[in-house]
Amino acid sequence: MTTHPAAVSVRNVTKTYASGFTALQPVDLDIRSGEIFALLGPNGAGKTTLIGIICGIVNATTGVVLADGHDVVTDFRKARSKIGLVPQELTTDAFETVLATVTFSRGLFGKRADPAYVEKVLRDLSLWDRRNSRIMTLSGGMKRRVMIAKALSHEPRILFLDEPTAGVDVELRRDMWQMVRGLRASGVTIFLTTHYIEEAEEMADRIGVINGGRLLLVEDKAALMRKLGTSHLVVTVRQPLAEIPAALAKFDLALAAGGTELVYSYDAHADDNGLAALLHALNGSGLAVANLRTHDSSLEEIFVNLVHKSP
Ligand SMILES: Nc1ncnc2c1ncn2[C@@H]1O[C@H](COP(=O)(O)OP(=O)(O)O)[C@@H](O)[C@H]1O
Numbered sequence: 001m002t003t004h005p006a007a008v009s010v011r012n013v014t015k016t017y018a019s020g021f022t023a024l025q026p027v028d029l030d031i032r033s034g035e036i037f038a039l040l041g042p043n044g045a046g047k048t049t050l051i052g053i054i055c056g057i058v059n060a061t062t063g064v065v066l067a068d069g070h071d072v073v074t075d076f077r078k079a080r081s082k083i084g085l086v087p088q089e090l091t092t093d094a095f096e097t098v099l100a101t102v103t104f105s106r107g108l109f110g111k112r113a114d115p116a117y118v119e120k121v122l123r124d125l126s127l128w129d130r131r132n133s134r135i136m137t138l139s140g141g142m143k144r145r146v147m148i149a150k151a152l153s154h155e156p157r158i159l160f161l162d163e164p165t166a167g168v169d170v171e172l173r174r175d176m177w178q179m180v181r182g183l184r185a186s187g188v189t190i191f192l193t194t195h196y197i198e199e200a201e202e203m204a205d206r207i208g209v210i211n212g213g214r215l216l217l218v219e220d221k222a223a224l225m226r227k228l229g230t231s232h233l234v235v236t237v238r239q240p241l242a243e244i245p246a247a248l249a250k251f252d253l254a255l256a257a258g259g260t261e262l263v264y265s266y267d268a269h270a271d272d273n274g275l276a277a278l279l280h281a282l283n284g285s286g287l288a289v290a291n292l293r294t295h296d297s298s299l300e301e302i303f304v305n306l307v308h309k310s311p
């Protein structure tokens, strides 16, 4: 017995659909108990397929998944009882009230009625005041909250949110983020998928990047930013350049913006980032510099680079 088993453990999972299309190459992944894990990838990357397999809705072609230590195939009911799933598509019973649908959902998992727990969930999601409203009368944002309340109705340990903020407005996205953090604070492990880099950057403790069915990397967010992050110095010159001036040849520079920008990329954490030498050389080069600016590499660039390089 280990004291801190992974909340979810995925081993050698692949998926080839009946059409013959392979949506997942062998995936190995552990989700740590209590973390917010963001699976980041463009549309069609395989995110929903992986969530479906973990939640026991899609059959893996190969591999094993344990949720809270239970095999999601051979021990489906136990595994499923530990999992809450908020699917990508909103599916709710339009004519039911909020309270009824969440209470019913809990019953589906064979949990005894617990009005106090259901009330807490609805209050936490700011749904309590609307508990007697029919779902069809609610706004899209409120409907999403109802989906989350349903997913939490049976007190799962791990909550899956499949693209929770796709197509929602900025305000609702911020609310959603706050809500997710609150859930994590209450001890729920969170696995979310997103194609918004900003969302992964904002929310995640760890980030997995998936593209074309391949899990390209899984990394601590902070480490990812440090390891792959680079900074850039952009030098704007008054006259467009056809090539890098000889005086600057020893620096690793690139021309951009039709020759009006020289871009120097450097490791912001290096002891000697070469900036001092470059500025000195620039000064002696006779170039008419119009502007200097720096910017840090973002997760966006890291992501674009990765996805670009993968087949
Ligand atoms: N039932 C299916 N049959 C065949 N191909 C599918 C099926 N479901 C999904 N796919 C394909 O698998 C790939 C991954 O889909 P999906 O997991 O939904 O990606 P994501 O959620 O990252 O957008 C896509 O190319 C999609 O068209």
Ligand SMILES: [Mg+2]
Binding pocket: 047, 048, 049, 088, 162, 163
């Ligand atoms: Mg999807």
